[in-house]
Each structure stands twice: as structure tokens, then as C-alpha cells.
Amino acid sequence: MFSRYVRDRVGPIKRGQVAYPPPVRPPSATLQSSEAIAAGDLVNIYTSGGQTRARKANASDMSKPANAFAPKAVGNGEAGLFHFVGQIISDLSGLTPGTSYYLDTTGGGLTATPPSIEGQGVQLVGVALSATSFLFSPQPMVEFN
Numbered sequence: 001m002f003s004r005y006v007r008d009r010v011g012p013i014k015r016g017q018v019a020y021p022p023p024v025r026p027p028s029a030t031l032q033s034s035e036a037i038a039a040g041d042l043v044n045i046y047t048s049g050g051q052t053r054a055r056k057a058n059a060s061d062m063s064k065p066a067n068a069f070a071p072k073a074v075g076n077g078e079a080g081l082f083h084f085v086g087q088i089i090s091d092l093s094g095l096t097p098g099t100s101y102y103l104d105t106t107g108g109g110l111t112a113t114p115p116s117i118e119g120q121g122v123q124l125v126g127v128a129l130s131a132t133s134f135l136f137s138p139q140p141m142v143e144f145n
Contacts, residue, residue: 041108056107095128
């Protein structure tokens with residue numbers, strides 16, 4: 001059955017040839033930002049006035065969990081591309097490979113130390129793959145108390 005599917009979709013396969021599935025596009029969206037966002041910043045996707053927008057995520061309270069990141073800088077009010085879970089954030093610095101990182105209380109940032117003040121949000125957002133790259137895999141935010 002698979003060979004018939006492949007033959008119908010891509011033509012006959014010759015002996016020794018391998019049929020590869022089509023590439024998978026990373027989950028992403030182009031959205032308008034409501035503030036200046038730097039490359040690599042973690043962002044919160046929200047709705048304002050019926051429009052879906054992006055702003056810097058932070059753990060100072062439970063209102064701005066990280067659910068995407070900016071691969072490139074986006075100016076205030078500009079449209080930009082934002083990537084979602086499972087993507088690698090590159091061009092960072094100072095990360096410790098294998099260390100889990102949390103959303104920081106500073107907008108868009110990462111920290112190896114989870115927030116620890118009552119009322120702050122605690123959100124594990126991924127793991128460092130190297131000193132400069134990070135696998136973005138955000139977990140649900142919980143309130144520290």
C-alpha cells in the first residue's frame with residue numbers, strides 16, 4: 001500500500017532509491033508586536049482589540065507566560081515571525097549545556113534559577129544544547145507560593 005501511495009504521489013521509485021516524506025515546516029506565525037522585541041527573546045502571544053499580538057514574556061506574575069520566541073528583532077508595532085515549541089534558539093551566549101532554564105522576571109529573558117517570590121510565575125522553558133543554543137520547549141506556568 002505504501003509503495004502505491006508513493007508511486008501515485010512522486011512517480012515510480014527505482015531499486016535502491018529512497019522515498020523521503022516532504023519536509024516539515026516549523027510551527028511559526030507572523031504577528032504584530034506591541035513592543036520592541038530582541039532576537040532570541042521569549043514572547044507571550046495574546047489578543048488585544050481582536051488582534052493577535054506578541055509581547056515580551058516575563059515571570060513577574062502569571063499574565064505573560066512564554067509560548068513563542070523571536071528568531072529576529074522586531075520593532076514596536078511591526079510584524080515579525082515568531083516560532084513555537086520544539087524550535088532551537090541560536091546565537092545566545094553564556095548558557096550551560098544540559099541545564100534547564102526558566103522564564104525570567106525580566107521581559108523576554110531566561111534564567112537557570114526559577115523565580116522564588118510569592119505571586120511570581122514559574123515556567124520551565126527548555127534546555128541548553130550548547131553555550132549558544134537552546135531547545136525551546138515551554139511547560140505550563142505555575143504560581144510560586
